[in-house]
Amino acid sequence: MFKKHPKALPFLFFSEMWERFGYYLMVGIFTLYLKDVKAGFSMTEAEAADLYGTFIALVFLTPFLGGLLADRYLGYRKSIIAGGLLMAVGYSLMFVHSLATVYTAMTLVIIGNGFFKPNISTLLGNVYSTPQYEKQKDDGYNIFYMGINIGAFICNFISAALYSAYGWGYAFLSAGIGMFIGVIIFIAGTRHYKAFDIKKEVSENDMPMSKIVMLILVPSIIAGVIGWMIPGSLVGSDSTDAFIFACIPVIYFYASLYFKANAEDKRPVAALLAIFAVVILFWAVFKQNGSALNTWADRYTDRTVTGNTEHAFRFFKQAQPLAYKKDSVALYDEQFRLQKENGVVVKEYNYPTYFRNIPEAERPSDGNEVSLWATNLSQSINPGWVIALTPLIVAFFTWMRRRNREPSTATKIAFGLFISGLSALVMVGAVYASNNGAEKASVLWLICSYGVITIGELLLSPMGLSIVSKLSPVRITSLMMGGWFLSTSIGNKLSGVLATLWDTYDHKANYFWLNFILLMSAAILCFLLLRWLNGIMKEKGVK
Template structure:
């Protein structure tokens, strides 16, 4: 362990080249993100699937689970960053987190709801140890004076590695779930993560330069107090959020008990970050204050970002034309990227005294007095295995005229999750172009400041949601017609530009402005904003059917993003000054 972060390959850094450690971390993160995005890309589809071995939940329940998972998976970096800063160190934390996540991915292949929830918990905890600390190691390496000018570009390159994994994983998921089933797809995620850990273990000499020991200071709050002041109140607040709203109002505040519990639990953690600002002094106070402001605004961006796994997944599944040309079908079919959907009966929207209301046509038994009925192979049957309720067509046919249904009762379509590869594809294409553009502008002293990039990103992310408004307007009714897949290509293209301006730069900004002893902890704060945004995305999607005019759903995102951009630019001058004072450049 080196305490000054001096790279072993100083000859390379003197020439302005990136050190080997960047490419090691690039590969490790690529495989870790391959695993994560494979899993999260099919999670909602798996939960609501009632035809091919999925859980058969309603869309509302599925969106609630996915939103809660995304929220928690980005909330735990607060804990993992804290433990790494104070006790474990960054490399050890990465191995702990990676091992837990791999176990979780393999666990998702096991049958039963217990295995599902235990596995999701393992992934949530594991991500908390892994995610903030690999980013912190990269930031530590680039804190050297001769590497600081390359820091933003390093995070862009690092971010491209993330998206290579995110691009490839959806094709692997489609092939495995089509050919062998959901369990094989989830297991592939576990294999990918193990590959990443092997790469890290074999290249430790290149990354140890980022394992910088932080000096303890008298003003640092002991971890025991943090658990007493933050986590215990968070647990109590979560219990209150789960119980009290329904007791007082007869209903939940945010649509479900889990949503209320999460929002309540966040309040003590947010209060802790505010206390860091209040207790800080001088440049530390300015840096922490700027980061908290950025974190708050970033919630809007992450809400739009996480539509990828929630709202836009439903849009791709139910409202997008997924048919493929005969030539394309032959190629995609041979590669295993086409799924079969059927117009054979599926659960109809009819309810009797034994079942809960199922307005989104997904199959879930809601026993209200008859313990002899259950869900078997997608049908609700009685104790004599006689079908009590039959099934309706696949959701894809909900807005396809019956006259256009396939003659043989089945149709080959592109897998829904393949659309989630559009965003990482554009990132891989656009990242080198953006790096070259900013290098060109930087050489002429015209590069936008980091804060300006944030403001631009908010506006552009709002424009990506506006593309979906035009998609809805392109048809007479989204309930009667499919929209062109090119609208999803368009919204992902526009959003990718905003993502490249904000997401990798955000990691860089935390490493620039955070006090050295709090770097990983404030990385956790950055992921906390991602967490809240993911939860809001899940909450919005759980009300998907309540938006009879889908334009309203996306216009909420447009307006919120524009407001966030305005707020950033209203403080642009002060933000630029703080960054310059802290780092020597804006």
């Protein structure tokens, strides 16, 4: 796989693999931990989704600053190492069960990711900037993306085994250990990318750091505080208001890059800003894997394992077999009805709700137990598809390239949005097949939905990293990579906002129809922009 690529690729590949191991381990169990009545914080679905959305939004907002500092002052290697160590400590702190510790850990991960994420992607692009490897850049990013998903695939099995046997804390601790391993691997490969770690000269047109602090960072903090303190909430919750307000100065900064760019850079910067805007809706739907789709796996998917399957999943089951209590379903329904009447969304309860949508005739006898595979294992379906499909996608476009028929990177992104929208239709089918959740749905629905959106993801996400590397003016490459992650951040927060609406939809199909409409709207807009985008790429001499 690495044979025809730069020697730096395997080191960056495995560093990113372990970084994503830690991140996706935390994301896979985060909302489950927050909602856990016995060992978590007994949050409601909306409360957990809101905190989850805020976390994954801020994780992808800080690359703006991390990319800027790396471009001008720290360089890529120092930024990546510092970011990795901060995240390792943050994940490890989650071992301590305390809400204050959770917020501290989240803060360290958010800051650490800001230094790590944009700069390792930019460093990879620099490695492929030589004439020898330039034509392999898309393939390099695809392989790099597969490393991300190997980490995302294995982490859920490790976390399921650990939290089932020892508790949530040990699962989070393993994420920290994985991140430390990633930092060690990165340091070991230094000689292969040291020459590509070049800080950019600050030109007279660049905004000084002091001005960025005073005109962007400080206003963002002040705006965020104002958004938080506004009485009531404008967009669902105080944290969402604060996030939206805080983003306004940062969005202004990226818009100013276009207006202040020289004639040569103006059109490429405009193209990137347009792509950043369009892909927000992709992330708004895709990142529901840790919230709404996790809830679908937990409450609406048949997770029972018996016989040989139970033996195979013996390390990845829930901590204890689930005992059926005859009155638990009626009790849940009554509590749910009372809270809905009072305008409150029902919390998780200290008795099993898994049996609620199993027909009474099919429920076990009172006191009997069933074995279930751990909910967070559903988070490995998407990365599993990425690992399986990446070689096929790479081979397909290599075949097309040899025949001079490979579509442009922008065209791949447009088709990625369209195909991703089809995944929402699969979940609409799942809702109808389960009689609107009144019965358990087969896990095959989740597998198929993730399979479809994974094809879209492979056409969009690594291609996004690639197009930023191709079109960015050299002096602000890492900063523009931060812009890609800013769009991801906004989409991530929107995913949390959408997930808070889950309990408000009596017919769950309407929830997934909303996702379909959002993605198809983004796809149509991207297709309308294609001729313009492809023209700009042709001007830059890239495809």
